[in-house]
Amino acid sequence: xxxxxxxxxxxxxxxxxxxxxxxxxxxxLVVANQSAVFGTVLRLVRDREVAAEVSNRAFFKAxxxxxxxxxxxxxxxxxxxxxxxxALNELRSRRRDAANVIGGAEAEIELEQxxxxxxxxxxxxxxESRAAIRDAVSRLPEPQRVAVVLRYFADLAYADIAELTQxxxxxxxxxxxxxxxxxxxxxxxxxxxxxxxx
Amino acid sequence: MxxxxxxxxxxxxxxxxxxxEAAAVATHVRTCATCVAGExxxxxxGGELHAALxxxxxxxxxxxxxDLAANWGSSAATAARVWGWTAxxxxxxxxxxxxxxxxxxxSAPAAAAQAALSTVLLNAAVVGxxxxxxxxxxxxxxxALGLSQPLLALLALALLVWPRxxxxxxxxxx
Numbered sequence: 001x002x003x004x005x006x007x008x009x010x011x012x013x014x015x016x017x018x019x020x021x022x023x024x025x026x027x028x029l030v031v032a033n034q035s036a037v038f039g040t041v042l043r044l045v046r047d048r049e050v051a052a053e054v055s056n057r058a059f060f061k062a063x064x065x066x067x068x069x070x071x072x073x074x075x076x077x078x079x080x081x082x083x084x085x086x087a088l089n090e091l092r093s094r095r096r097d098a099a100n101v102i103g104g105a106e107a108e109i110e111l112e113q114x115x116x117x118x119x120x121x122x123x124x125x126x127x128e129s130r131a132a133i134r135d136a137v138s139r140l141p142e143p144q145r146v147a148v149v150l151r152y153f154a155d156l157a158y159a160d161i162a163e164l165t166q167x168x169x170x171x172x173x174x175x176x177x178x179x180x181x182x183x184x185x186x187x188x189x190x191x192x193x194x195x196x197x198x
Numbered sequence: 199m200x201x202x203x204x205x206x207x208x209x210x211x212x213x214x215x216x217x218x219e220a221a222a223v224a225t226h227v228r229t230c231a232t233c234v235a236g237e238x239x240x241x242x243x244g245g246e247l248h249a250a251l252x253x254x255x256x257x258x259x260x261x262x263x264x265d266l267a268a269n270w271g272s273s274a275a276t277a278a279r280v281w282g283w284t285a286x287x288x289x290x291x292x293x294x295x296x297x298x299x300x301x302x303x304x305s306a307p308a309a310a311a312q313a314a315l316s317t318v319l320l321n322a323a324v325v326g327x328x329x330x331x332x333x334x335x336x337x338x339x340x341x342a343l344g345l346s347q348p349l350l351a352l353l354a355l356a357l358l359v360w361p362r363x364x365x366x367x368x369x370x371x372x
Contacts, residue, residue, distance in 0.1 A: 026270075027267040027268070027270070028267070030266050030267040030270050031266075031267045034261060034266045034267070035253060035258065035261060037266075038253075038261050038264070038266065039251075039252075039253045039257070042253075042257065043251055048257075048260055052264050052266075055264075055266060056266065056269060056270050059266065059270035060270055063270070129246075129250075130246075130249055130250040131250075133246060133247065133250035134250045134251060137247070137250070137251065148247065148251075149251065151212075152244060152247035152248050152251055153248070153251040153252070157212070157213070157214070158209065158212045158213075158214040159214065169209070169214050170205070170209070172214075173205050173208050173209045173212070173214065174205060176208065177204060177205060177208060180243060
């Protein structure tokens with residue numbers, strides 16, 4: 001699925017149309033941001049069907065509250081904050097481990113091939129390493145997993161993560177440091193190279 | 199300046215330090231091989247985590263099948279919102295009926311109407327209070343959203359309380 005990147009002007013134009021009640025304009029914004037929103041929710045709730053429902057809910061809430069969106073700020077970050085909040089609400093209300101932990105092992109080959117034909121052996125090692133990292137992230141305690149996903153998938157700023165998780169920016173930093181230390185420990189136990197984990 | 203601790207270096211890399219402190223850290227890092235290595239390791243880790251967490255082709259195919267662009271308005275939230283507006287319309291209608299009926303009816307029908315309306319309004323009050331609580335929770339948990347939901351709930355609550363003060367006061371027999 002191709003990710004559509006809208007220019008700032010296009011985004012602002014579509015936001016204005018959406019505010020005027022044009023649902024087709026908002027649908028274009030959904031298309032442009034659905035991977036980021038769905039991906040963030042999916043990494044947080046770890047269940048595809050729940051992620052789909054939460055993403056729908058997030059887009060619906062965003063549409064309803066477009067009037068409160070500050071156009072001087074990026075739309076995607078605003079959408080991700082709403083989506084992450086919906087996902088956190090879902091986690092709070094369910095408090096259960098989803099059995100359906102996602103992640104297609106063979107699918108990452110497609111992404112790997114973007115940078116040219118790599119060494120097949122290296123490709124396998126890298127793919128396994130990424131799968132191990134993803135599994136290790138899914139085993140993190142919830143506050144650490146939330147911080148890691150919001151930072152390294154959603155690309156949210158520490159200030160945004162702090163606001164969403166109702167803690168200080170320093171606490172977000174500490175949580176992420178602990179998460180990385182735990183990831184390194186977990187991966188070392190599995191014999192996965194952790195050169196990138198300080 | 200001595201080497202910044204791990205947290206300070208991390209906050210600096212994330213652009214989360216105040217500008218003066220960030221400038222001091224940047225100046226130090228430029229001249230410190232240890233910190234440069236730490237910076238590079240942190241950036242490498244960020245890249246690894248980004249790559250590991252990215253949606254794979256299988257997940258992207260699932261997402262494409264969802265057709266969120268067509269379905270974003272058909273979620274349970276839509277039904278909840280429609281129900282919310284229906285409840286609010288019911289409260290307003292009840293308020294209007296109460297205000298309109300009270301002066302026109304005699305004491306017995308008025309008492310019956312009052313009892314019936316009280317039941318409806320009590321039910322609506324409970325729903326409204328839950329709605330208010332939910333809306334306040336929603337607002338407090340999601341700073342990205344505005345004030346419309348709590349204001350809507352407050353309006354419903356005001357409409358529930360206000361009629362009590364509009365009813366004519368009965369004088370007690372001597």
